[in-house]
Structure formats: C-alpha cells, structure tokens
Amino acid sequence: MALIEILGRPLDGDSPYQEIKETDTIANPDALNAISSTQTSDYSIVDTDDIILADESGGAVTITLPAPTWAGETYTVKRISAAANGVTIDTADTATIDGATSQSLAAQWDFIKVVSDGTDWFIIAN
Numbered sequence: 001m002a003l004i005e006i007l008g009r010p011l012d013g014d015s016p017y018q019e020i021k022e023t024d025t026i027a028n029p030d031a032l033n034a035i036s037s038t039q040t041s042d043y044s045i046v047d048t049d050d051i052i053l054a055d056e057s058g059g060a061v062t063i064t065l066p067a068p069t070w071a072g073e074t075y076t077v078k079r080i081s082a083a084a085n086g087v088t089i090d091t092a093d094t095a096t097i098d099g100a101t102s103q104s105l106a107a108q109w110d111f112i113k114v115v116s117d118g119t120d121w122f123i124i125a126n
Contacts, residue, residue, distance in 0.1 A: 034050060034051065035050075035051045035052075035053060036048065036049040036050050036051055036052055037049070037052055037053070038052075038053040038054075038055055038080070039052055039053070039054055039055065039061060039063065040055045040056075040057070040058055040061065041058075041059070041061060042061060042062045042063075042064070043061070043062075043063050043064070044063075044064040044066070044092070045063065045064065045065055045066055045075055046066070047066070049075060050074075050075065050076065051075075051076045051077075051078065052075070052076070052077045052078070053077075053078050053080045054077055054078065054079050054080065054081075054087040054105065055080050055081045056079070056081050056083050056085040056086060056087050057081040057083040057085070058083075058085075059085050060085040060086045060087075060088070061085070061086075061087050061088070062087075062088045062089075062090050063077050063087065063088070063089050063090070064089075064090045064091070064092055065089065065090070065091050065092060065095070065097070065114065065121055066092055067092040067093045067095060068095050068116035068117070068118055068119060068120060068121060069116075069118065070116065070118050071116060071117050071118040072115065072116065073115065073116040074113065074114065074115045074116075074124075075113070075114055076111060076112070076113040076114075076125075077089050077105070077111060077112055078105075078109070078110070078111035079105035079107070079108055079109065079110050079111065080108065080109070081108060082107075082108040086104060086105075086106075087104065087105040087110075088102050088103070088104050088105075089102060089103045089104075089105070089112055089114075090102045091121060095119065095120050095121060096120045096121065097112075097114060097120070097121045097122070097123065098121075098122055098123050099120075103123070110126070111125075111126060112125075112126045113125040113126065
C-alpha cells in the first residue's frame with residue numbers, strides 16, 4: 001500500500017491522503033491538470049477547480065480564490081483575451097496573495113499559479 005496526494009487536493013473527505021494499491025490506476029491522468037472552466041464574468045473558485053481561463057472581452061472579470069483551508073491547495077488563473085477590461089484575482093476573507101489583497105493579470109496570456117499555506121496564498125508561477 002502507498003499513500004498518495006494528487007495536486008495537493010484531498011482524495012476523500014477525511015484526510016488529504018488516501019491509501020491505494022501500487023496496482024491502482026488513474027482513469028484519466030490528463031484530467032489532473034485540466035481546464036476547469038472559462039469565465040466571462042466574476043467567479044468564485046470552488047474546490048473542484050484547477051485551471052480557470054478568464055475571458056474579459058465582454059467586461060472586467062474578478063476571479064475570487066476561496067479561503068485557504070489547508071496547505072498545498074493550488075489554483076491557476078490565465079487571461080485569454082486581449083481586451084482592455086482587465087482580470088483581477090481577489091481573495092476571500094482576510095487572506096492575501098504574496099501579501100496583497102489582490103493581483104492583476106495585465107496582458108493576454110498572463111497567468112498566476114498560487115499555493116496555500118493554510119492561511120494565505122503564494123504565487124509559485126506567473
């Protein structure tokens with residue numbers, strides 16, 4: 001038996017780890033880094049999200065990160081439009097992103113990947 005954590009997300013409701021056999025397989029390993037949705041208006045990220053594409057061609061878009069509840073939780077937000085409306089990544093509650101209450105994606109194809117320490121969010125790629 002081996003312990004596994006996939007993308008820093010819990011595999012069951014009791015623990016961030018789940019016991020599996022070495023012979024177990026993942027039905028669709030490509031889904032582990034899948035695009036969760038494309039958002040054209042304000043959106044609050046949910047636990048099942050991974051990668052969110054933000055299309056602000058119809059107006060400014062704010063993507064709100066959930067309150068960080070456990071260390072290792074990760075999300076990626078990518079701006080896909082060249083419109084001048086802007087994409088903002090905001091935080092729930094009093095959490096911060098690298099010490100700030102929000103971050104902006106200034107240009108098309110900009111992205112931000114964040115990880116939680118259980119209290120705040122930290123940029124690990126952009």
